[in-house]
Amino acid sequence: MDYSFVKSLHGNFGILAFLLLIVLFLRTLYDFINKNEKLGTVRKISKYTTLTVHIQLILGVVFLIMNSFILENLSGKIAGSSVSYIEHMASNLIAIVLITIFNAKLKRADKITPSLLVILVVSMVLLSRVVPLIMNILK
Ligand code: HEM
DSSP, X not given: OOOHXXXXXXXXXXXXXXXXXXXXXXXXXHHHHTTOOOOHHHHHHHHHHHHHHHHHHHHHHHHHHHOHHHHHOTTSBOTTSSOBHHHHHHHHHHHHHHHHHHHHHHHHOXXXXXXXXXXXXXXXXXXXXXXXXXXXXXX
């Protein structure tokens, strides 16, 4: 079965998701430092970041279902990297859950709290393992 289309969609959407997360982190930090109470901009960025990572999750699962090789070789490495399939999926799944929690909490917040920042930093650390994969795509 030809799954290269889903794979490249997941790869390129991954670049977008990672860039959005960096923008979201910078804006959250800015609003935190300035004790900003107008959170319209950060909420908008957060909404699009959450939407993108959810699409990314769906694409990842579709790709997984189409490519039974991965399900049979979960500890195998993603081509050209030292990241194993299982590590990639588990860490990104947790990161996506954290981003979703951040987005939900942000909707009800009237300012950026340290705990909101911590949630975002942890999700960035978890997602940082996609950097070598992104570098491979951009090569
Ligand atoms: C925001 C979260 C995620 C990002 C940024 C991301 C990003 C990436 C990138 C950049 C690649 C390399 C693609 C390529 O070499 O063309 C990749 C591969 C892969 N991703 Fe994700 N991913 C995420 C979440 C997930 C999730 C949740 C799953 C599964 C449930 C998943 C399943 C896979 C699989 C199976 C591959 C291997 C492709 C191969 O065989 O080379 N990803 N991902």
